[in-house]
Amino acid sequence: MTDKNTDLIRGLREQSPKAQRMALERYGSYVFAQVARLVPGVENAEELYQDVFVKVFKNIKMYDEQKSSFRTWISRIAYNEAVTWLRHKRPTMIYFEDRQEKGDSSREWAEELTDAEVEETLGHPNGETVQLIRAALKHLPPDERAIITMFYYEEMSLKEIAFVTESIPTTVASKLSRTRKKICKIIKMLQS
Numbered sequence: 351m352t353d354k355n356t357d358l359i360r361g362l363r364e365q366s367p368k369a370q371r372m373a374l375e376r377y378g379s380y381v382f383a384q385v386a387r388l389v390p391g392v393e394n395a396e397e398l399y400q401d402v403f404v405k406v407f408k409n410i411k412m413y414d415e416q417k418s419s420f421r422t423w424i425s426r427i428a429y430n431e432a433v434t435w436l437r438h439k440r441p442t443m444i445y446f447e448d449r450q451e452k453g454d455s456s457r458e459w460a461e462e463l464t465d466a467e468v469e470e471t472l473g474h475p476n477g478e479t480v481q482l483i484r485a486a487l488k489h490l491p492p493d494e495r496a497i498i499t500m501f502y503y504e505e506m507s508l509k510e511i512a513f514v515t516e517s518i519p520t521t522v523a524s525k526l527s528r529t530r531k532k533i534c535k536i537i538k539m540l541q542s
Contacts, residue, residue: 355420362410370407377421378403380504381428387499388432388492398435402428418513425506426514429496436492463531472530486536494529501526 358376361369381402386395405427413423472483487495493515500506500514508519508526515522 359410359413359415359420362407365407370403373406374403377424380421381424384425384428384499384504385432387487387503388429388496389435394435394439398428398431402431405431418510422506422510422513425500425504425510426516429500429514433492433496463534465527468530468534472534482537482540483533485540486533489536490529490532494525494532497522497526498529498533 358369358372362373378399382395382399385398385402386392389395389398402424406424409427413420417423418426487498490498497511497515500511501508506514508522511517511522512519517525
């Protein structure tokens with residue numbers, strides 16, 4: 351941990367207003383971006399942003415620098431707040447399901463994709479593909495959308511994502527692979 355973070359955490363544990371302002375300055379835009387990618391509406395993201403930092407300040411004594419970086423610990427709180435919000439406050443939505451129903455031959459887009467096809471679509475996206483990826487993300491359940499945004503937008507490692515989602519890296523890797531395939535299927539559906 352850097353000396354700056356050591357001082358920051360010490361100040362937060364002492365409930366220093368200066369340390370709280372510094373935490374907001376240092377991590378505020380990161381937290382806001384994380385929750386804004388998961389929940390609809392700026393107002394909801396702003397509300398969650400505030401809730402995240404209230405929890406950070408309240409629970410700072412629980413932070414263990416041996417288990418994660420401070421940024422990853424904050425991400426875990428933000429992730430949990432966003433997922434909880436989505437479960438309780440958002441109207442039920444029907445998300446894209448990647449299982450093909452028996453006897454439903456009209457869903458050719460749901461057939462299994464190879465890793466090469468996924469890489470061709472997502473590997474080096476152009477402007478149009480980026481827009482389709484953004485549209486596809488809206489059709490994913492919150493947990494899958496969160497893993498994709500943490501991996502691609504926030505460039506978190508599988509280990510960090512596992513900590514945030516209270517999982518293990520191999521499970522995250524499997525879910526990431528399945529979700530990438532699902533995004534490609536959604537893109538094919540949106541293009542047809």
